[in-house]
Structures are given as structure tokens and as C-alpha cells.
Amino acid sequence: MNYEERDPYGIYRSSDKTVGQFTANSHQGPGPRLMGANTLIGNDVYNVAGEELGDIKEIMLDVTSGRISYAVLSFGGFLKLGERLFAVPWSALKLDTVNKRFTLNIDKSRLEDAPGFNKDQWPDMANANWAEGIHAYYGNKVHGDILMG
Structure with missing residues (x-):
């Protein structure tokens, strides 16, 4: 199991943002630099x-x-x-x-x-x-x- 699968609060959430004709994966939240102990x-x-x-x-x-x-x-x-x-x-x-x-x-x-x-x-x-x-x-x-x- 990994920390993204154990993330009930969105610490490691990312979202896809379309800029022009390109889709970039943008990270939201403090992870993975700061991580929740329960998710580890x-x-x-x-x-x-x-x-x-x-x-x-x-x-x-x-x-x-x-x-x-x-x-x-x-x-x-x-x-x-x-x-x-x-x-x-x-x-x-x-x-x-x-x-x-x-x-x-x-x-x-x-x-x-x-x-x-x-x-x-x-x-x-x-x-x-x-x-x-x-x-x-x-x-x-x-x-x-x-x-x-």
C-alpha cells in the first residue's frame, strides 16, 4: 500500500489543469514534503x-x-x-x-x-x-x- 491510497484528507491530491492545449498535473497540498503520519x-x-x-x-x-x-x-x-x-x-x-x-x-x-x-x-x-x-x-x-x- 502507498501513502496516496491512505490519504483521506487530500494531502497528496493533484489535479489536472489544462493550459492552452497541454494538460499539466498540478500538485495541491503539503505532501510529499510534509506527510501525515497515518498515511505512512x-x-x-x-x-x-x-x-x-x-x-x-x-x-x-x-x-x-x-x-x-x-x-x-x-x-x-x-x-x-x-x-x-x-x-x-x-x-x-x-x-x-x-x-x-x-x-x-x-x-x-x-x-x-x-x-x-x-x-x-x-x-x-x-x-x-x-x-x-x-x-x-x-x-x-x-x-x-x-x-x-
Whole structure:
């Protein structure tokens, strides 16, 4: 599923406008530069090789700084059996507006070995040591509350 399909408020709406004899697709609304969190949950995530990695199950906000910290990605399993969750630093994801999905620069096998968790045992994502390890795994550095890619 993609963010345009989950857009009940017209954030990503576009309209066709005829100018002279040409029809141009004109964007209205704040997206995709500013996006609604509800429309991002359920979005597909692929790697740069075009392999499907999973989809976004949740978005974790740092309420103190007002920043998005992580996207919780589901990966693996069959029909939700054996599915694992992974906290991926938000800065590691890139929006692909052409394919209307997110990309994560990681091999599928590396994601399989990533630190993950199940829905009944969430890690303490506010723990600085945990955060440092997750950011390092995905190639990011944590400097105070500023993430460096």
C-alpha cells in the first residue's frame, strides 16, 4: 500500500489543469514534503536492489524534540507468523515518490540479521545505548539529539 491510497484528507491530491492545449498535473497540498503520519503507516519498504523488505507498522516520535526517531518495520514470517519488527532510524529511510514507497539501503540478508523484536517484547527505545547500537547498525551516528547519516 502507498501513502496516496491512505490519504483521506487530500494531502497528496493533484489535479489536472489544462493550459492552452497541454494538460499539466498540478500538485495541491503539503505532501510529499510534509506527510501525515497515518498515511505512512502501512507503506511498503524496499531496498535499493528492488527487493521488498516489509512495511511500516508504526512511527516512533521523540515527543521531547518533536522529531521522528524510528519507523518500525515488519519483515519476515508468513501470514504474520514469525514476523519480526525492526526499529529503523528514520534518517535511514528515503522516500521514493516515483514508486510511492520507502527505500532502505540494506541487503535483505543484513536486515534478517538486524536487531529485531516481536510485538510482545519491545525494546527500550529511549535507552541511549540501545539507540546508539541501532543507529550504528544502519550506518548512522547519534550526536546528542541530532542524527548524522
